[in-house]
Amino acid sequence: MRTSVLKAKISNAQIAELLAREAGKSEGILARAYKKAARSAFLWPEHACDLLSNGRSLTELKGIGPFMAKRLRDWLDRPPVKITPPFLRRDFLTLADAKACLTEHPGWAARLRGDLQMHTHWSDGSGTILEMAAAAAERGYEYIAITDHSKGLKIAGGIDETELAKQGAEIDVLNKANRAARKTLTVLRSIEMNLNPRGEGDMEPKSLRRLDLVLGSFHSSLRATDDQTARYRAALNNPHIQILGHPRGRIYNYRIGLKADWSRVFAEAAQLNKAVEIDCYPDRQDLNLALLKIARNEGVRVSLGTDAHHSWQFGFIELGLAAALKAKIPADRIINFLCLSELRKWVSKLDEP
Numbered sequence: 001m002r003t004s005v006l007k008a009k010i011s012n013a014q015i016a017e018l019l020a021r022e023a024g025k026s027e028g029i030l031a032r033a034y035k036k037a038a039r040s041a042f043l044w045p046e047h048a049c050d051l052l053s054n055g056r057s058l059t060e061l062k063g064i065g066p067f068m069a070k071r072l073r074d075w076l077d078r079p080p081v082k083i084t085p086p087f088l089r090r091d092f093l094t095l096a097d098a099k100a101c102l103t104e105h106p107g108w109a110a111r112l113r114g115d116l117q118m119h120t121h122w123s124d125g126s127g128t129i130l131e132m133a134a135a136a137a138e139r140g141y142e143y144i145a146i147t148d149h150s151k152g153l154k155i156a157g158g159i160d161e162t163e164l165a166k167q168g169a170e171i172d173v174l175n176k177a178n179r180a181a182r183k184t185l186t187v188l189r190s191i192e193m194n195l196n197p198r199g200e201g202d203m204e205p206k207s208l209r210r211l212d213l214v215l216g217s218f219h220s221s222l223r224a225t226d227d228q229t230a231r232y233r234a235a236l237n238n239p240h241i242q243i244l245g246h247p248r249g250r251i252y253n254y255r256i257g258l259k260a261d262w263s264r265v266f267a268e269a270a271q272l273n274k275a276v277e278i279d280c281y282p283d284r285q286d287l288n289l290a291l292l293k294i295a296r297n298e299g300v301r302v303s304l305g306t307d308a309h310h311s312w313q314f315g316f317i318e319l320g321l322a323a324a325l326k327a328k329i330p331a332d333r334i335i336n337f338l339c340l341s342e343l344r345k346w347v348s349k350l351d352e353p
Helices: 003-007 012-025 028-041 048-053 066-077 095-104 129-138 161-180 229-236 262-272 289-298 311-326 340-351
Strands: 143-146 186-195 213-218 275-279 301-305
Touching: 012 028, 012 066, 012 095, 028 066, 048 066, 095 311, 129 143, 129 161, 129 311, 161 186, 213 229, 229 262, 262 275, 262 289, 275 311, 289 311, 301 311
Parallel strands: 143 186, 186 213, 275 301
Antiparallel strands: none
């Protein structure tokens, strides 16, 4: 075993950055392989340097074959002097770091009652509602929110008012069966409603009245470079939403997201008693750690959603839990730490005139 490997404490996030740089310098299949490996690095459950120090093969890591393993070995043996990501790839947690953080604070994850953003085959997800519910029950959740996309997001198979009602009926049947079987999981009738830049939703308000929860998210005009504070304040004042989903709209190595006076945005949300989301999907992690610290100072509520498109992605919740913990968000401000009755009470108060 090389002593240089033992001394090198290059992190998975730094490896992801080095892989992303190689992708930018490569072409064709090789560029795609580097890019895929960079994204995979955020989901490695262990640090690559620890695997190597323990005499294990780097090919155990997802997305790493013999060629990539050699590149990683070179970096681990001789780490570059400076590995600073550009803003497009900055402030993303790795699963290995998240797990280490949560291991140090075991009581934190134990507070989690459920997941408040996910997609099924009703829109662009690959799992059924039943499959998502079964996986959630295995995790001991008290509730999950099915938040398929709304009709304005056609590229993601968004559902219209009629389909939303049919989905609601399916959820009602499942919840009735769960109660009869004395299962504790409740599936919430929800939606991720598409918002235009004016903060307006794309669904008829009457179709939303039977829902338990509504997320509102921006999916267009996300590359604007001017201040978007007015857009966010308008969205938060939309009376039909309770949670502002993936607010910044960033995506790893693809889109940096929108600019705003975040203190004003979060202060507005706090005044309205609405929540802002940590989208735990690895490529999003939005709100990111820097913005979460501002959110903490403004006293806003925070919601956690994996944005899962299949049940195996429920594990992404650890990224959001760790981010909230690192940002020192008080436990009483995290929506997912509320029991179901408290969650319903919060929503009902928002619905009061």
